[in-house]
Amino acid sequence: MSLRRDKNKRKINFKVIATGVVAITLIGIVGISIGSNSGNSPFNSNIILNVSSTLENGVSKGVQFFTGGFSDILKFKSNANKVAKLEEENTELKKQITELKGELEDTNSLEKLKKALKFVDEKYVANQVAAKVVSKNDGLWYTSIVVSAGSEDGVKENSLVINGDGLVGIVTEVSSNYSKAITLLDTTSSVSFKLSRDSNCKGIITTGTGIKNEEANRDKGLLQGYMLDSDYDVLPGDSVVTSGLGLYPKDIVIGEVTKVTEDKSKSLKYVVVKPNVNFKSIDNVIIVEPRNIN
Structure with a gap:
């Protein structure tokens, strides 16, 4: 029993000592604080000043952080408004560009139509009607088209169809307000031509001539035909125009010779012609x- 009591006493004494140490420490801290406030301890004053300065710097940085953040928010809102305004202006500019492109296309189209009129000889007096292509055949190349002009506009069957690049084709059907035409690429189309450098060298643009790879040429948008005389001197690069025979007035551009082949057994000279008109x-x-050739 006595041993247990001794141990408890030792434990109690240890707690008392620890409590005393803590109390003394606290008293010392208070003393230091009082001394620093009275100006007797410069060293401790510096410590407190450093701590105070640190606190002030922290507060200042905090204020700067919140101020900067608020400023960034204001800038973000301002920039967002600027972006919205720029997007609105960009949309308006795109609209204006689209309208200008449309006007430019119309102007270019009119210029081409004016050029097309030059293909018709001034001595050839005829009614001329401008029209838009409103429909075409299925497929890559234009072999038949429907135009926005008919009998009420003076269009007749067998009327000539041209554009600023040259000969397009011929009218085959006419209604009140619309007409159908076949182009030079149609298998039933046929036109007499001559070489622009030598009007004596004539030929016929037509299908079924027996040219090798004729179908492949047609698939490439090329024309084929033959010379009326195998002795005619025709070369790749020669320009081909209407001869003036038949329904078509003379000197309307057709295209350019790209290939010449000769069949001596038939005494025929064949030509492949790239049309000047873009049939795409x-x-x-x-x-x-049409001319009255009766």
């Missing part, structure tokens, strides 16, 4: 009244 894209045409 035809927008506006001029329809010219």
Whole structure:
């Protein structure tokens, strides 16, 4: 029993000592604080000043952080408004560009139509009607088209169809307000031509001539034909125009010779011609009244 009591006494004494140490420490801290406030301890004053300065710097940085953050928010809102305004202006500019492109296309189309009129000889008096292509055949190349002009506009069957690049084709059907035409690429189309450098060298653009790879040429948008005389001197690069025979007035551009082959057994000289008209894209045409060749 006595041993247990001794141990408890030792434990109690240890706690008392620890409590005393803590109390003394606290008293010392208070003393230091009082001394620093009275100016007797410069060293401790510096410590307190450093701590105070640190606190002030922290507060200052905090204020700067919140101020900067608030400023960034204001800038973000301002920039967002600027972006919205720029997007609105960009949309308006795109609209204006689209309108200008449309006007430019119309102007270019009119210029091409004016050029097309030059293909018709001034001595050839005929009614001329400008029209838009409103429909075409299925497929890559324009072999038949429907135009926005008919009998009420003076269009007649067998009227000539041209654009600023040259000969397009001929009208085959006419209704009140619309007409159908076949182009030079149609298998039933046929036109007499001559070489622009030598009007004596004539031939016929037509299908079924027996040219090798004729179908492949047609698939490439090329024309084929033959010379009326195998002795005619025709070469790749020669320009081909209408001869003036038949329904078509003379000197309307058809295209350019790309290949010449000769069949001596038949005494025929064949030609492959690249048309001047882009038969992938035809927008506006001029329809010219057919000549009276009776």
